[in-house]
Amino acid sequence: MSPDSLILAALIVPLAGAVLIGLAGRFSPNLREAVTLVTAGLLIFVVWSLLPTVYDGGRPSAQLAEVLPGIDIAFRVEPLGMMFAALASGLWLVNSIYSIGYMRGNQEKKQTRFYVLFAVSLAATMGIAFSANLFTLFLFYEALTLSTYPLVSHKGDAATVKSARVYLGILISASIGLLLPAIIWTYSVAGTGDFRMGGILEGVIEGPAVGLLLGLFVFGAAKAAVMPVHRWLPAAMVAPTPVSALLHAVAVVKAGVFTITKVIVYIFGVDFLFSEPSSSWLFYAACFTIIAASVVALRQQNLKRLLAYSTIAQLSYVVMAAAILKPLAEVGAAIHMLAHAFGKITLFFAAGAIYTASKKTELAQLRGIGRRMPITMTAFTIGALSMIGVPPTGGFVSKWYILAGAFQADNYIALATIIASTALNAAYFLPIVYVVWFEKDATPPGKEHGEAPFAAVLALALTAALTIAFFVYSAPAYELESQLVRAAS
Amino acid sequence: MTSLEFHLPALQVAVPLLLAPVVVLLRPRGLAWAAATVTSLMAFAIAVAMTQGILDGEVYRYAMGGWEAPYGIGLRVDRFSALVLLLVTGASSLGLLAGKQSIDRSIETQRQPLFYAAWLLVVAGLAGILVSADAFNIFVFMEISSLASYVVVAGGTDRRALPAVFKYLIMGTIGATFYLIGVGLIYMMTGTLNLADMAMRIHEVSEQRPILVAAGFITVGLALKAAVFPLHVWLPNAYTYAPHAVSAFLAACATKVSLYVLLRFDFVVFQPNLLGHDFQFAAFLMPLAVLAILVGSTVAMFESNIKRLLGYSSVAQIGYIMLGASLVSLTGLSASLLHIFNHALAKGTLFLAVMALAMRFGQLDLASLGGAARRMPWTMSAFVVGALSLIGVPGTAGFISKWYLVTAAFAEGPLGYFLIAVIVVGSLMAVVYSWRIVEATWFAPEVQANPVTAETTIGEAPMAMLAVVWLAALxxxxxxxxxxxPRALAEGAAGALIAGVP
Structure with a gap:
């Protein structure tokens, strides 16, 4: 298949998979899960076949429809989107393996609906990653919100519905009230919304309007969870853990920071934004979110909520790195999306495995659990170290590039923020690591349990291994992402 | 052109008109419905065929009985008529296809044949308005469609429909009378009823004042029938208490047909001939359009009955249509015509979804619909698609016409910026009133509603109905x-309408 048709295949495969999963669900769970795994594998094949082309500087593209003159539904694969799509498709397979263990282990209801919507969300994610212009991006961005909503409200009880309402309310109102006006504004002044190297807004907009437009984009893309539009993410933790792991640590939240990074690099243009003082607020907003979210995480008693606040902080790392507006920092932003994904999905997998094996959700219940679930907690430890940024984990690599970018810009506030947040991350993760390994077992007598089901353990071992592997071997990602800024710098 | 193709404009009216009396005679249960549905689908097929022909460059002119205009009755179908014809026949077909069970429930079996016959007469009347080339036949068909629509609106078991329909009847009759007075004045001055002839002869008339008076009567009369603010008061109640299938049908297309006549008359007959009339037209309608958007949306934000809420939303949406037309520019008029089409899609979907909802919930107050969507997720998902289109979210039809409207306003300078602000505020208000429904049906705690049926557990709407609702949503x-x-039809029609304007 030609690279151009591979793009469309990346959209069709998960959608067709969704239909087949729905049909297979009528016959047998085993068949359904097999279809999910085959679809995920096929999607990896399709998406990763694009990698060599993009790596060599090719930019496959495809056009689906011209909605209005100048407004197309079109796709164009560039390094950032390539990485995002490769990441999401790759982790979908691992996550599907995990889901089988988790959903069966917890005897969840409506499992067919769960797998169908998961596939649809992945199709939307592929659309976001490959979109060639703001209009297309917006369509798939909204599709992702709508298709993940039933996953968040999966349980269906009163508390879940309340949280799902926060989820939908914030994401939809921000995107329609802020992101859409920003997109229409862009189209009307620039005449286009195409993502172009060096940006499209230089010379057509200036002064405080730049800062305002940037604000509409940043807070409109509420999936990036920059404070104060972050509250949907802790609310989304009511979802089954595989949803939190893939969607609310990787696909959905990365769609947010991906949008912001793409807008900075391809709509405004890094150099233009750097020369415009009214845009500097974004950097401070991101720094504030990093510190504030870490402080809030420090006070959490529930493991998944703690991870959610940690995610909010880590997402703003990406936003902050992008807002430093220097080449190495942009690369750092892209790499951090990758590194954080491996670490955070491992942490969520571990949290879900703990819940499946023992129904424990609170930090206080985790004393000594390391001895019962050694593999899970080893993976958890690796994930936690990656969040802090300790070698030999992936988190170290991306922090390295962000720091290098900060030095490029002589930006010492970024430096201070990173140091402070590293300390805070250590302060909320290390006590957990200590407690699970070195304190006395808190499990009440008669509630014996071991590891979670095999599928879940396999998945989290895989992602933990990836976290370490990324430390050892991240050169291709760096090479790919440095194309983001090579022409611009 | 084959001979069948040649007769299509006449068949468009004749098929539903002649089959209506046949439907009355069909007594066995379900047969009347089947016949009416088939007839409506045939009318839709005719509309599709003519649209296809027009896009291929055909022109449909037809002289009834071979008597050429100005003596005979002339029919004429162009892009504008085709656009609205698609809506009328499409909405009727979807309403009938989806509505069987709903109509069975709200209309006694022995009265159903009459009801379906009246429904077909509405279709015939509306189609007649759209294919007529002369002003008096438009009036005749207007009366046919109006009288028949009073019958279908009042046809249900809900007694509250009777005062609503009485108000509708009075206002509709005043509107039609005003229109007739205007047409009479023009006939007196020009001696013709054919729209194209009128357009040519008016400027030969020595005294223009009667024409100006006629323009006033016709505009106000049609504005009444089209529910242009502040002449909209008949609409919300008529939609609210009509049988649900009728609401879906009429909300999608009835007012649009009056708007069609209003725009056609004004742009073809008056604006090319009356000096400064384009300015009068804009100055008269633009403030009303802005008020319609703001007032209609505000009322909708505080309304608690879903159908009435949607009715007030229609008042606001008619405002958008008038706003585009009042710009008197090609893009503005295209926006207006596109919005006629796109709003019909959105509102039709919403009312169809409401019909499905009403199958399971007797009360349509937001307060008694708590958690309805959790029981009927498919129905309410289709509703959400319709609501997104109503708001104008990209990826839905509603976005296209709003985009045209904003582009048209943008070209007007400072006044345009004000209008854009109105459009944006109106859209945000649409977000608010749509969200209220989403909030009530998806997120509110469940109330023990009175199920219409004896079923203890309330589930999804019937499968066939749901399929049609989703067809409309898609x-x-x-x-x-x-x-x-829609763009080819709307832009072509707008170009033809505005061609005569100096």
Missing amino acids: TNIYFGLFTAL
Whole structure:
């Protein structure tokens, strides 16, 4: 298949998979899960076949429809989107393996609906990653919100519905009230919304309007969870853990920071934004979110909520790195999306495995659990170290590039923020690591349990291994992402 | 052109008109419905065929009985008529296809044949207005469609429909009378009823004042029938208490047909001939359009009955249509015509979804619909698609016309910026009133509603109904992404209408 048709295949495969999963669900769970795994594998094949082309500087593209003159539904694969799509498709397979263990282990209801919507969300994610212009991006961005909503409200009880309402309310109102006006504004002044190297807004907009437009984009893309539009993410933790792991640590939240990074690099243009003082607020907003979210995480008693606040902080790392507006920092932003994904999905997998094996959700219940679930907690430890940024984990690599970018810009506030947040991350993760390994077992007598089901353990071992592997071997990602800024710098 | 193709404009009216009396005679249960549905689908097929022909460059002119205009009755179908014909016949077909069970429930079996016959007469009347080339036949068909629509609106078991329909009747009759007075004045001055002839002869008339008076009567009369603010008071109650299937049908297309006549008359007959009339037209309608958007949306934000809420939303949406036309520019008029099409898709979907909802919930107050969507997720998901289209979210049809409207306003300078602000505020208000429904049906705690049926557990709407609701919802998405057809029709029609304006 030609690279151009591979793009469309990346959209069709998960959608067709969704239909087949729905049909297979009528016959047998085993068949359904097999279809999910085959679809995920096929999607990896399709998406990763694009990698060599993009790596060599090719930019496959495809056009689906011209909605209005100048407004197309079109796709164009560039390094950032390539990485995002490769990441999401790759982790979908691992996550599907995990889901089988988790959903069966917890005897969840409506499992067919769960797998169908998961596939649809992945199709939307592929659309976001490959979109060639703001209009297309917006369509798939909204599709992702709508298709993940039933996953968040999966349980269906009163508390879940309340949280799902926060989820939908914030994401939809921000995107329609802020992101859409920003997109229409862009189209009307620039005449286009195409993502172009060096940006499209230089010379057509200036002064405080730049800062305002940037604000509409940043807070409109509420999936990036920059404070104060972050509250949907802790609310989304009511979802089954595989949803939190893939969607609310990787696909959905990365769609947010991906949008912001793409807008900075391809709509405004890094150099233009750097020369415009009214845009500097974004950097401070991101720094504030990093510190504030870490402080809030420090006070959490529930493991998944703690991870959610940690995610909010880590997402703003990406936003902050992008807002430093220097080449190495942009690369750092892209790499951090990758590194954080491996670490955070491992942490969520571990949290879900703990819940499946023992129904424990609170930090206080985790004393000594390391001895019962050694593999899970080893993976958890690796994930936690990656969040802090300790070698030999992936988190170290991306922090390295962000720091290098900060030095490029002589930006010492970024430096201070990173140091402070590293300390805070250590302060909320290390006590957990200590407690699970070195304190006395808190499990009440008669509630014996071991590891979670095999599928879940396999998945989290895989992602933990990836976290370490990324430390050892991240050169291709760096090479790919440095194309983001090579022409611009 | 084959001979069948040649007769299509006449068949468009004749098929539903002649089959209506046949339907009255069909007594066995269900047969009347089947016959009416088939007839409506045939009318839709005729509309599709003519649209196809027009896009291929055909012109449909027809002289009834071979008597040429100005003596005979002339029919004429162009892009504008085709656009609205598609809506009328499409909405009628979807309403009938989806509505069987709903109509069975709200209308006694022995009265059903009459009801379906009246429904077909509405179709015939509306189609007649759209294919007529002369002003008096438009009046005749207007009366046919109005009288028949009073019958279908009042046809249900809800007694509250009777005062609503009485108000509708009084206002509709005043509107039609005003229109007739205007047409009479023009006939007196020009000696013709044919619209195209009128357009040519008016400027030969020595005294223009009667024409100006006629323009006033016709505009106000049609504005009444089209529910242009502040002449909209008949609309919300008529939609609210009509049988649900009728609401879906009429909300999608009835007012649009009056708007069609209003725009056609004004742009073809008056604006080319009356000096400064384009300015009068804009100055008269633009403030009303702005008020319609703001007032209609505000009332909708505080309304608690879903159907009435949607009715007030229609008042606001008619405002958008008038706003585009009042700009008197090609893009503005295209926006207006596109919004006629796209709003019909959105509102039709919403009312169809409401009909499905009403199958399971007796009360349509927001307060008694708590958690309805959790029981009927498919129905309410289709509703959400319709609501997104109503708001104008990209990816849905509603976005396309709003985009045209904003572009048209943008070209007007400072006044345009004010209008854009109105459009944006109106859209945000649409977000608010749509969200209220989403909030009530998806997120509110469940109330023990009185199930219409004896069923203890309330589930999804019947499968057949749901399929049609989703078909309607998907057209919103289809025409939000693949816009060639409505754009070709609307831009072509707008170009033809505005060609005569100096």
